[in-house]
Amino acid sequence: MDTADLYRRFAEREAHGHSARYEELAVRVAADEKLIALIEQLPEPKRQPNLLLAAVRHLDGPLRDPEEFTAWVVASWDRVRTTMLGRRTQTNEAGRCATLLPLLAALPQPLALIEVGASAGLCLYPDRYRYRYDDGAAFGPADSPVTLTCRTSGPVPLPERLPEVVWRAGIDLNPLDVRDADDMRWLESLVWPEQTDRADRLRNAVRIARAEPPHLVRGDLNETVRELVSQAPQGATPVVFHSAVLFYLPPEAREAFTETMRGLPARWISNEATSVLPSVASRLPRPAPQDRAVFALALDEQPLAFTGPHGQSLEWF
Ligand SMILES: C[S@@+](CC[C@H](N)C(=O)[O-])C[C@H]1O[C@@H](n2cnc3c(N)ncnc32)[C@H](O)[C@@H]1O
Incomplete structure (x- = not known):
């Protein structure tokens, strides 16, 4: 163009x-x-x-x-x-955890989380944030400096407990380090100027991650995901997940990733623009809304909801 x-x-x-x-x-x-x-x-x-x-x-x-x-x-x-x-556009939005949480909490616990395209890994801490869905009471660790809010519609299986995460790891072409001030300043520069709530959330999520920095591997997701899944501890459910990542890959690489995921002993949560994964797009029960941007949230290629791209909304099918 x-x-x-x-x-x-x-x-x-x-x-x-x-x-x-x-x-x-x-x-x-x-x-x-x-x-x-x-x-x-x-x-x-x-x-x-x-x-x-x-x-x-x-x-x-x-x-x-x-x-x-x-x-x-x-x-x-x-x-x-x-x-x-x-530098790259690698916005890391902890808010997306609010849309992943119902799926994560419903899987057999405990979980071994593997995020592909993790940026600084802020979505690897779904158990460290507080959540408020619609006008409900906030829940989650009382001392968490981050409360994620999310509007819902449809029969969302709202979680009664937080997931129990016993292992977390991520992959990125260019992992950002939560301990590196310049990397974190870059993440802040990626938040648009008027979005002060997002900037506050980012700073507070970085504080949480700094207390226990994530294990992030540098590499292409197609080349590294298998190895990382094999490192997940026995007895935990390995969950590979990603948000706003596959859009950056050419169609052949998305197909290769789909094939790899089908063969791996792991659950697969995708949260991507609606047309990015053909197998998810073809199973959507209704067309994506045209008046706003949404992602399709899917578990093992089965679409379950449209989500706000920053985790602000969850429209369960
Ligand atoms: C828009 S960011 C999203 C970060 C995070 N998933 C989130 O939801 O906040 C996309 C990330 O995917 C990474 N990425 C893009 N292509 C990748 C690839 N082939 N392998 C690994 N990471 C990739 C980028 O470096 C970037 O950090």
């Missing part, structure tokens, strides 16, 4: 209604031929609006005035370019 169009579409379809600031900035970038020419010198996957905007935030560039923003990016291009080439 034409790069100016990419930024215009981002403004209209992604930022609109969620971040007035990013909408304005992306429209301005699309109109700036000099900046578009610079962005086009980057490899295609590195031209994403989200990556540019996060890089500028990471470098403390000006975000208020669109003219000032584009002038600053052009003048600071070497630094912006280095950050965009060296």
